[in-house]
Amino acid sequence: MNGGTVAVTAPAKINLSLGVGPVRPDGFHALATVYQAVGLFDQVTVSDADDVTVTVRAEARLDVSGVPTDGSNIVVRAARLLAEQKGLERGVAITIDKGIPVAGGMAGGSADGAAALLACDHLWGLGTAREELLELAAELGSDVPFAMVGGTAIGTGRGELVSPLMTRGEFWWVILESDRGLSTPQVYAEFDEMHLGAVVDDPEIPDELFQALRTHDLEALGKALTNDLQAPALRLRPELARALDHGRAESAFGAVVSGSGPSCLFLCESRAHATQVAAGLAERGFGHVSFAPGPVHGARVVAADA
Numbered sequence: 001m002n003g004g005t006v007a008v009t010a011p012a013k014i015n016l017s018l019g020v021g022p023v024r025p026d027g028f029h030a031l032a033t034v035y036q037a038v039g040l041f042d043q044v045t046v047s048d049a050d051d052v053t054v055t056v057r058a059e060a061r062l063d064v065s066g067v068p069t070d071g072s073n074i075v076v077r078a079a080r081l082l083a084e085q086k087g088l089e090r091g092v093a094i095t096i097d098k099g100i101p102v103a104g105g106m107a108g109g110s111a112d113g114a115a116a117l118l119a120c121d122h123l124w125g126l127g128t129a130r131e132e133l134l135e136l137a138a139e140l141g142s143d144v145p146f147a148m149v150g151g152t153a154i155g156t157g158r159g160e161l162v163s164p165l166m167t168r169g170e171f172w173w174v175i176l177e178s179d180r181g182l183s184t185p186q187v188y189a190e191f192d193e194m195h196l197g198a199v200v201d202d203p204e205i206p207d208e209l210f211q212a213l214r215t216h217d218l219e220a221l222g223k224a225l226t227n228d229l230q231a232p233a234l235r236l237r238p239e240l241a242r243a244l245d246h247g248r249a250e251s252a253f254g255a256v257v258s259g260s261g262p263s264c265l266f267l268c269e270s271r272a273h274a275t276q277v278a279a280g281l282a283e284r285g286f287g288h289v290s291f292a293p294g295p296v297h298g299a300r301v302v303a304a305d306a
């Protein structure tokens, strides 16, 4: 043990478009999505230790009671996966500082997984090639490779195949959190129930979305935001429909459920516009409201003393 410590931050993700296709033989749904990393971050700090341990800390607004601190936590799976891949037997003390809502449809767990992989790689001085880290990330979860890459990107496969997408300028998102999270498998199950007996088409990304991102046309982007998991999420949380309507009435260019929900997103043109829309939503008591710009970087080392 050399007493080193490494800290890595990783961003929340939103889906500007989330097309869900048929269930594949492995049980996952085929996806075609446009991801964007936004400026809400979790930080994962790792230190040399005899055993693998997890501590979870959070900003006061976040309920982290549902985050496991045993071997089922994605950060532990990430550390063990990397150690196993490299033939190492290492303990590590892992601290997660959460800034991303838990079970909010913003891939906070995936951000932690990506951050833990990168942090352990650095702590153990492995210098693993990017491609190999992305393959390990995909084993941890469908959204984990994107948390590594960040920016704006197309996701295919079950979401784990990521290709960066060039966009123009900055986007501002108001993010409405919910007191209670939603389980991703449960929302997918609801999607399946809604499509029982029907043929589910291969997932697609609307051309209008690509066009709007290329030209930074917020009016068009607001209209092109789509999410096939929105209808099932709203069946489980009907009250979110009012929040979406209210955000549009508050002058957001578009409103959509984030991933499998329940967080909701509202597109704005600037920090000042986001402040105004956020204040309007907060006044109505729908839940905790924040705002963040996108795109931002993926997982990266912010402190290293290894």
Ligand code: C5P
Pocket: 027, 028, 029, 030, 031, 140, 141, 142, 143, 157, 158, 159, 184, 185, 188
């Ligand atoms: O890959 P990840 O662990 O994030 O997936 C969580 C759950 O979400 C899966 O167990 C599955 O129920 C559902 N899922 C899916 N199709 C995807 C991604 C996730 O059905 N493409």
